[in-house]
Amino acid sequence: MIKLTTPISESDIRALKVGDEVLLTGRVVLSRDMGHKFMVEQKPEWLKPILKEAVIYHCGPVVKKWEDGHWSFVSAGPTTSIREEPYQSDVLETYTVRGVIGKGGMGKKTSDGLKKVGACYFHTTGGAGALLAERVKRVVDVKMLEEFGSPEAFWIIEVEDFPLVVTMDSHSGSLHEEVLQTSQERAKALMS
Amino acid sequence: MSSCPVPTLTPMEAVEAKSVLPRGWKADLSNPLQLDLQPAVLELLRRTTSRLPQDVIESIVAGRNAEAEGSRGANTMDTMIENIVLADEHVAPLCQDTGTVIFWVRHPFGVSQRKLKEQIRAAVAEATGKSWLRPNCVAALSGKNPGNNMDPFGETHPVIHFEEWDQSGIEITVMLKGGGCENVGAQYRLPDAAIGAGRDLKGIRKCIIDAVVKAQGQGCSPGILGVCVGGDRVVSYERSKEILLRKVGSTNPNATLDALEKQLTQELNTLGIGPMGYGGKTTVLDVFIEELWRHPASFFVSISYMCWSSRRMTLSIGTNGNAEYR
Numbered sequence A: 001m002i003k004l005t006t007p008i009s010e011s012d013i014r015a016l017k018v019g020d021e022v023l024l025t026g027r028v029v030l031s032r033d034m035g036h037k038f039m040v041e042q043k044p045e046w047l048k049p050i051l052k053e054a055v056i057y058h059c060g061p062v063v064k065k066w067e068d069g070h071w072s073f074v075s076a077g078p079t080t081s082i083r084e085e086p087y088q089s090d091v092l093e094t095y096t097v098r099g100v101i102g103k104g105g106m107g108k109k110t111s112d113g114l115k116k117v118g119a120c121y122f123h124t125t126g127g128a129g130a131l132l133a134e135r136v137k138r139v140v141d142v143k144m145l146e147e148f149g150s151p152e153a154f155w156i157i158e159v160e161d162f163p164l165v166v167t168m169d170s171h172s173g174s175l176h177e178e179v180l181q182t183s184q185e186r187a188k189a190l191m192s
Numbered sequence B: 001m002s003s004c005p006v007p008t009l010t011p012m013e014a015v016e017a018k019s020v021l022p023r024g025w026k027a028d029l030s031n032p033l034q035l036d037l038q039p040a041v042l043e044l045l046r047r048t049t050s051r052l053p054q055d056v057i058e059s060i061v062a063g064r065n066a067e068a069e070g071s072r073g074a075n076t077m078d079t080m081i082e083n084i085v086l087a088d089e090h091v092a093p094l095c096q097d098t099g100t101v102i103f104w105v106r107h108p109f110g111v112s113q114r115k116l117k118e119q120i121r122a123a124v125a126e127a128t129g130k131s132w133l134r135p136n137c138v139a140a141l142s143g144k145n146p147g148n149n150m151d152p153f154g155e156t157h158p159v160i161h162f163e164e165w166d167q168s169g170i171e172i173t174v175m176l177k178g179g180g181c182e183n184v185g186a187q188y189r190l191p192d193a194a195i196g197a198g199r200d201l202k203g204i205r206k207c208i209i210d211a212v213v214k215a216q217g218q219g220c221s222p223g224i225l226g227v228c229v230g231g232d233r234v235v236s237y238e239r240s241k242e243i244l245l246r247k248v249g250s251t252n253p254n255a256t257l258d259a260l261e262k263q264l265t266q267e268l269n270t271l272g273i274g275p276m277g278y279g280g281k282t283t284v285l286d287v288f289i290e291e292l293w294r295h296p297a298s299f300f301v302s303i304s305y306m307c308w309s310s311r312r313m314t315l316s317i318g319t320n321g322n323a324e325y326r
Helices: A010-014 A033-042 A045-051 A081-095 A108-117 A129-134 A175-191 B012-017 B038-050 B054-066 B072-090 B113-129 B179-183 B201-215 B233-245 B255-268
Strands: A002-005 A021-030 A055-057 A062-065 A071-075 A099-102 A120-123 A136-143 A154-168 B100-107 B159-164 B170-177 B186-189 B223-229 B284-291 B300-306 B311-317 B323-325
Touching (some): A021 A099, A033 A081, A045 A081, A071 A136, A081 A099, A154 A175, A175 B201, B038 B072, B038 B323, B100 B113, B100 B233, B113 B159, B186 B233, B201 B284, B201 B300, B233 B300
Parallel strands (some): B100 B159, B223 B284
Antiparallel strands (some): A021 A154, B100 B170, B170 B311, B223 B300, B311 B323
16 A cells, blocks of 8 residues: 655656555545636636645535534545546646546546646545545635535545545556456457 | 455434434324425435445445455445445445435325425425535536525426325335436437347347446446336336336346346446446446337337445335334
8 A cells, every 4th residue: 555645746656557556645626527627718826836736536525514614524435537538637737736536537638648747547436425534634625615516616625544546647557448448348249 | 255244234223313303203194284294304315315225235245245355346345335334323425426316206195296395305405404415406507506406496306206106105215316327327229230239138138238338437336227128218217217226136027027137237247347447346236127118119228327325215104104214
C-alpha cells in the first residue's frame, strides 16, 4: 500500500503504475458535471490555488449542515467519471491537478492528459458511500453551492487514508482498456 | 479457498428502537379520509437507504468468496461488505446516490391516490432534510435543484405507480435506483443486425450479453439485470425495472426463462468484468427475465441494470393498522 499526501509532486505521480493501491491524505476537491463544464468554459482564477497539485473527486455527496453552520459528509462514494471525458484533460492542464478520483474509468483524451500533465486516475469503490464518508476528516469550504446545488458544488475537503486503486497511470496504462478488450473477446466467443 | 462470512447487521429490535414511527403507531384503514401514511413512509425510506436486503447481502458474500484471495475483486467486495455493515450501524445512506426514488403503491378501493401522493412526497422531502436522501431532482436544462427531491409539477419525481387491488391492506414498495446503473440500461429492437440477434431466446441472450459488456463496471458491478421482452417501449422499460424487486436467487415461474436466467448468470460471470470492472469472476449477481405481450411489428428487449447496492423494501399495512417492513 502506497501513501500519498497532497500537495503531490510530479515525480510521485510518475512512479505510480496501474494496479497500485494507494491511501491518499490531504486536500480533495469535489466536482462533477456542472463543475467541469464551468472550469473549462469560465476558467476561474480563484480555483487555481485550490486545485494546484491536489486531487479532484467525481462525487456528489450526501451532506449534513449542523446547527453551528459547519458541514459534514454522510455518504460520499464516486460517481461515473466518463461524463467528464470532454473536459477532464483541459482541467488537468489548466489547474495542474495531480489526480482524479472516480469510478468506471475514462477515455483516450483523458489518458493523454494524464500523460502530459503527470497525473493519475484513481478508482474507488462505487456504492461505498458510508465507508468513504468516514475517511473525510473535515469539510474545509464549499464553492458555488447556491449556483450548482449540493451534489454539483465544489466541496473542498480533507481526507485521511482514502483507499484508491490506480486504474489509469501517467504512462498511458489503463486497466479499463484491458478489461474491456478481454470481455469483448469473451462475449464474441459466447455469441458466435 | 478464501471465505468471508455473511455479516450480521444490527438486530431488528435495534432497528425498531431507532424507528421514527411513534410507539404504538397504527393506521386507521377504516377511515380513508383521515389516513396519514407519511410517518410510515419516512420510516420506510430510513430503512431502505441504510439497510440492504438479506438476499442481496448473501449473494455479494457468495461473489466475494468466488474471487481469488487478495485479488482486487476480493478486496473491492470486502469494501462493499464493510460499507453495508457501516451504513446499517450508522443509519447512513449506503450510497451517496440515493437514486431516483420509485414507489409502487397497492391500495383498496376508497383510498385517495391524491392524498397518498401528497403524503409520500412529504415523506421524501422530510427524508431529504434528514440527509437520508440526496436532493436528486433537478431541472433538465438549467440543472436547477429545488433541494428537496420534489419536482415542482408533482409529475416526475418521486416516481409513484398506483394500483387498486382487491385486498383490504395497503402495500408500498420503494426502490432507490442510482444514476450510474440507470445510465447503462438499454433497449433493443429485434431483429438487431448489428449484434445478429433475431426474435427468439438466442437473440434475447445476445442482447443481454451485449448490454453487460457495454456497461463494463460503470453500473457498479456486480449488477442485477431486469429484462423485459415485449410490450411497447414504455411498458417494456417500466416492467424491466419492476422485476428488479424480485429476490436474488429466486426462481422464475416460467421454466424456459428460469433456465435462461441461470445460464446467463453463469455465462456473464465468465466475461471477466468483475466487481467495479476491475476484472474478476463476479460481474452479475442475478438475471431476471419477464415476457409480455407485444404488437406484431415490435419486439423490444428492455434491460434495466441495478447496481450491487440494490435498495428495495416493502411497507405493508394490514387491517390491524400495523406497519410491517420487509
